[in-house]
Amino acid sequence: MEKWLMFTEIYQMKQQGFKIRRIARKLGVSRTTVYKYLEKSPEDMAEWMASTRRRTRKLDQYELLIHTWLSENPDLSGAQVHDWLKERFSDLSVGESTVRSYVKELRDKYNIPKVMTPRSYEAIPELPMGKQIQVDFGQSKQQSSQGGTQNVYVICFVLSHSRYKYAEWLDRPFTTKDVIRAHEHAFEYFGGIPEEMVYDQDALIVVSENGGNIMLTEAFQTYYRERKFQLYVCRKADPESKGKVENSVKFIKQNFAKNRVFKNIEQWNEQCLEWLERTGNGKVHNTIKKKPAEVFSVEKKHLKPITKKISHSPIDSSIARVVRKDNTILYKSNRYSVPLGTYDQHKDVYIKVTDDKKLCIRESMDGPNIAEHALCEGKGELIQDTQHKRDRSKGIPAYMKTVSEAFQDQDKAMSYLQDIQTQYPRYMRDQLKIIADSVKDVSSNAKMKALDECLNNHFYSASEFKDVLSHAVRQERSTEDSTTTIPEGSSERSDYDHMKPEERTLDSYLDVLEGSVT
Structure with a gap:
């Protein structure tokens, strides 16, 4: 206008x-x-x-973000864009078909063709409720937040009737114990056990088909007898016989995992559970035309209840967790504290949830508890034991006293450290650490000589003290080397004492020089 x-x-x-x-x-x-x-x-x-004139659309404000996603990941589907938008903007209310149309327009507008990887499956007849769970494995390579790539491995369980899914990931290949533990987690997630379990001929479960007499691995055979479900093993190269879980693994890899950045396995599994609730089980299934979660609410009643937990099976109930830099571990979107100093770049701890809803943390699988917390039902909370906190009110003074005790004249050392604190109040802990590390295995004379030199020249810095101390140590060693001589009157004799030079007469030298004088 x-x-x-x-x-x-x-x-x-x-x-x-x-x-x-x-x-x-x-x-x-x-x-x-x-x-x-x-x-x-x-x-x-x-x-x-x-x-x-152009009508403003709801997704226009996200055009730059969606364009970035499509540019970086040309194979991104409209359904995945819809899920990513819902994940980042929970209050966004927009239909999946609207997002697909908008994505198609952006592909045409910016000339970003979609990379297609078609794969087809053969349909199998529907099974009654509570009849069957299909199990399969998958692997994906993800971009890591630390740089480079990270291989992650998934085991997926799907109820054949409702298509209700459960998935669990590891950042290393599965073992048979991992598979058994994942089964227990899946049965707990589903709230019961089906009549039949369907597997591929995976070496973690099956040793040999043996003409129909299935031979299982020893650990899984024990678990199978304990849980007493029927077992069906697919023939080799026959994915259609468990097509539901094949499609589910593909769905998880392409909708959840593809183009997602991996940070750590705990966060990855938590994001996957949220994705299952939001999309994997909360989205209308293309075949049954219903949401798996809605159908599962009815099918759940047809599963056999879990009457007891298996405690003497080969299941290791301790789960490894990475200790974060702030000396916490992540469990179900909450942070639980561990004692200060537990963190190490390559160190894991083991957690176990007890029957009375306590989270126990151990440094080794069979070791004593280093921390114990009541489980938190919320999300994003910090559960911290007061004994795990640093007493900041007396931390620096106590640290200064400890460092000053390394010197012969503690009062002079404390005075020097106070001068450093005046210069570097915010970095005093770092300054003290540098000094404490530098005076280790150094003689008292060298330490005091360096201290006096710094006081005389007004060197109020840990790095300057470290340099002066290094010079004092070198001088001390040089003095020691110069004084290591054989004392006078020593009875020690040289190996060459018996050797005498040959004596010549003066005539011998005159003969040699004869004729050289002009």
Whole structure:
């Protein structure tokens, strides 16, 4: 509308005989703008205004973000874009079909063709509720937040009737114990056990098909007898016989895992559970035309209840966790504290949840508890034991006292450290650490000589003290080396004492020099 009013004023002033310069000055625009508007007739202006009108759409504010995703990941599907938007903007209310249409427009607008990797499966007849769970494994290579790539491995369980899914990831290949533990987690997630479990001929479970007499691995055979479910093993190269879980693994890898950045396995599994609730089980299934979560609410009643937990099976109930830099571990989106100093770049701890809802943390699988917390039902909470906190009120003074005790004259050392604290109040802990490390295994004389030198020259810095101390140590060693001589009157004799030089007469030298004198 403003452009149309501008055109009308320019057109009227021109009809009244105003010059271009006067029109531009009066309307506060450039002469180029005046010429541009005068080149158009009223009909042309109306047509141009109509072509510029465009209804603002809800997804326009996310155009740059979606374009970035598509540029970095050309194989991104509309469904995955919809899931990513819901993950980042929980209050966004938009249909998946709307997102697919918008993604298609952006692909055309920016010429970003989609990379297609088609794969087909053969359908199998539907099974009754509670009849069957299909199990399969998958692997994916992810970009790591630390740089480079990280291989991650997944085991997936799918209820054949409702398509209700559970998935668990590891940052290393699965072992049979891992598979058994994942089964227990899946049965707990489903709230029961089906009549039949369907597997591929994976070496972690099956040793040999043996003409129909299935031979299982020793650990899984014990677990199978304990849980007492029927077992069905697919023939080799026959993925269609468990097509539901094949599709589910593909869905998890392409919708959840693809293009997602890996940080650590705990966060990865938590994000996967949230994805299952939001998309994996919360989205309408393309075959049954219902949400798996809704169908599962009915199918759950047909599963056999878990009457007891297996405690003497080969399941290691301790789960490894990475200790974070702030001396906490992550469990179900909450942070639980461990004692200060537990953190190490390559160190894991082991956690176990007890029947009375306590989280026990151990440094070794069978070791004593180093921390114990009541489980938190919320998310994003910090559960911290007061004994795990640093007493900051007396930390620096106590540290200064400890460092000063390394010197022969503690009062002088404390005075020097106080001068350093005046210079570096924010970095005093770092300054003390440098000094404490530098005086280890150094003689008292060298330490005091360095201290006096720094006080005399007003060197109030840990790095300067370290340099002066290094010089004092070198001088001390040089002095020691120069004094290591054989004492006078020593009875020790050299190996060359018995050797005597040959004595010659003066005539011998005259014969040699004969004729050389002119």
